[in-house]
Amino acid sequence: MNQFVEFISQFISLSNEDTIALENVLSNKSYKAGDKIVQEGSICNSILFTVSGKSRSYFVNHEGQEFTWNFHFNDADSKFENYFLVDYYSFLRQTPSHLTIEALEDIEAITLSYTNIQKIVSKSINLEKVASIMSATAYENVHKRAFTLLTSNAKERYLQLLKDEPYLLNKFQHYLIASYLGVAPQSLSRLRKEISKP
């Protein structure tokens, strides 16, 4: 079964017709390591669901500095939000993306376009929930990110990462983790040293 359909089925039970309707609008896409999957400034007109390969999304500030927004992969460690390659903000409003998504490895993905999602949503009340599931997932993710950034300092954010998603440290380079936490790589090193031997 299609992995995307499988994902959706965790939340709602799809009829046979719904499943077929959904599968019909999905297609496969692959990227090479280094490819830009979503490009800042262009409109994000599809949602990609990661089947294999690692990627990361990031913002660039006015000084050209990169800030990792999230890591994306699909394995035993991954959470829902990690599957999706999309600037949800750009996708919802069909406005230029602020986010860039870059393939760190070769990527296999399943794609669902903006126009296709509209088509299936208008066909079935049940499928319409697909959109709201993804919307809620995206919202929860960004909400948690904003909360953490507002309420805790670098050390607390690193400790929280150690607690909630320690596997990231083995999967991604530390300078990427640092930009995910919003600190300089050297500061992350210092925190790691400090925390490992108190």
Next chain:
Amino acid sequence: MNQFVEFISQFISLSNEDTIALENVLSNKSYKAGDKIVQEGSICNSILFTVSGKSRSYFVNHEGQEFTWNFHFNDADSKFENYFLVDYYSFLRQTPSHLTIEALEDIEAITLSYTNIQKIVSKSINLEKVASIMSATAYENVHKRAFTLLTSNAKERYLQLLKDEPYLLNKFQHYLIASYLGVAPQSLSRLRKEISKP
């Protein structure tokens, strides 16, 4: 006309039946200054639309420190997200709220409950868009907040506030603005001094 219906009408055109259906599930509610409109830990089961009065939403971290999430009011300066009194995260999933919303003045509001929103959504395809409009609005707001917190320092955040929503400085006390920016009140004072006379 009901201010909430008016708000929704900016985005979608409602039929007479839709308008009546919507108005039927809305009710008025008022709070006194100091009241907790949304209480951390309890499930947020309605969306409140501010008609008059100022309030603020905030998180409390593990040390008991308060961090202002947003300011809420309805006047010429206000933006969409400022109208709504809701922990959207809690509302969507019907889970305990992380946010507290506190009335800073007496509040008049229009309320739409979670169960009522389900009712009207299942009745009309058009009304169903109400939910997605609010969802998108909430998402954009939190997305911008997370982006700013991740990519800029205290000074840049204050300069952005001066540019985007300078009226907040006249409406709310500076120690609240400081906790909105994620800095100590003294640090905000220092920044203001530094920026006013370069």
Next chain:
DNA sequence: TTCATTTCTTCACAAATGTGAATGAAAGTA
């Protein structure tokens, strides 16, 4: 393997931000 490249760590110092105390201004109350 060896060499080149990238990443991680460490250090010293600079810059940014937090903290507690003190002061004065502003607002509210009797």
Next chain:
DNA sequence: TACTTTCATTCACATTTGTGAAGAAATGAA
């Protein structure tokens, strides 16, 4: 009015975080 309370500002100092340079460690290529 005087008194109290709250808030904004200022200061000195502490702590956190950033920065550039250097070297160590890891990784990848030949």
